[in-house]
Amino acid sequence: MSKLKNKVAVVTGGNSGIGFGIAEAFKSEGAAGAIVGRNHLTLELAAAQLGNDFIAINADVTNLADLERVFKDTAEKFGKIDVLVANAGAGTTGTVADVSEADYNKTMDLNLKSVYFTVQKALPYMNDGGSIILIGSNAAHRAYPSFGLYGAAKAAVIFLAKSFSNDLLARKIRVNVITPGTTDTPAFDKFVPVEQIDAVKTQFASVMPIGRIGQPSDIGKTAVLLASEESSFLLGTEILVDGGMTYLAK
Numbered sequence: 001m002s003k004l005k006n007k008v009a010v011v012t013g014g015n016s017g018i019g020f021g022i023a024e025a026f027k028s029e030g031a032a033g034a035i036v037g038r039n040h041l042t043l044e045l046a047a048a049q050l051g052n053d054f055i056a057i058n059a060d061v062t063n064l065a066d067l068e069r070v071f072k073d074t075a076e077k078f079g080k081i082d083v084l085v086a087n088a089g090a091g092t093t094g095t096v097a098d099v100s101e102a103d104y105n106k107t108m109d110l111n112l113k114s115v116y117f118t119v120q121k122a123l124p125y126m127n128d129g130g131s132i133i134l135i136g137s138n139a140a141h142r143a144y145p146s147f148g149l150y151g152a153a154k155a156a157v158i159f160l161a162k163s164f165s166n167d168l169l170a171r172k173i174r175v176n177v178i179t180p181g182t183t184d185t186p187a188f189d190k191f192v193p194v195e196q197i198d199a200v201k202t203q204f205a206s207v208m209p210i211g212r213i214g215q216p217s218d219i220g221k222t223a224v225l226l227a228s229e230e231s232s233f234l235l236g237t238e239i240l241v242d243g244g245m246t247y248l249a250k
């Protein structure tokens, strides 16, 4: 279990859900590094579970000064960064008839602008030959009711993996995307009343071609692949980790 031995990783949103699953998978493969989020409590809990090789950094990924600090502090503590995961993000809802300019900016700032500048601010602190992993969404491929703006932001993220890879060819930094389908994370709490969560997850599982919703560990395993030398020929591409829900008609 040492595919990432001596590698330094930064995972934004590593204090919850998919990001935490990725950080756990990295740790189990020998990586050290930092998780990034804003919630003191979940940052502390996650860092305690990850142990001494990971630090928790309180930062807002939509704030460029915060991002500078994240990468500077990580590099000071561990040395240059090998793996960056721009995972922080959140689904938002609204239709073209009712999304306000403020809602639009909030969705784009978190799900697109933050990804762009997370990568930009990390670059001076990254090793050549490193791996950058962006997190997309199946909402970028299918138009779910009310998830149009979020899906558009994620579609742009999927494109950025190609253009970033192109920009970074000389440094041999590979940029790829993992696109999760419905995954069991605390994000459900934001959309579903607590007493309905189990029923909603069961309903989602019943329409998944593979018969269950995803777990953060499913995404974590794929992130290890993209972070490691085993994916050295993957560049600007997207891996759907979605139990078949995006393209298989059940």
Ligand SMILES: NC(=O)c1ccc[n+]([C@@H]2O[C@H](COP(=O)([O-])OP(=O)(O)OC[C@H]3O[C@@H](n4cnc5c(N)ncnc54)[C@H](OP(=O)(O)O)[C@@H]3O)[C@@H](O)[C@H]2O)c1
Pocket: 012, 013, 014, 015, 016, 017, 018, 019, 036, 037, 038, 039, 040, 042, 059, 060, 061, 062, 087, 088, 089, 090, 091, 110, 135, 136, 137, 138, 179, 180, 181, 182, 183, 184, 185, 186, 187
């Ligand atoms: N769960 C799904 O079904 C699903 C499906 C497709 C794609 N995704 C994508 O997967 C990623 C992770 O989602 P998740 O389901 O794991 O959600 P989650 O459990 O709610 O985690 C979201 C993470 O993002 C962090 N975050 C949000 N805004 C931030 C900000 N401004 N600055 C710093 N950190 C911020 C949160 O930390 P703080 O709250 O502490 O800031 C949290 O750690 C997102 O990009 C999401 O769009 C999820």
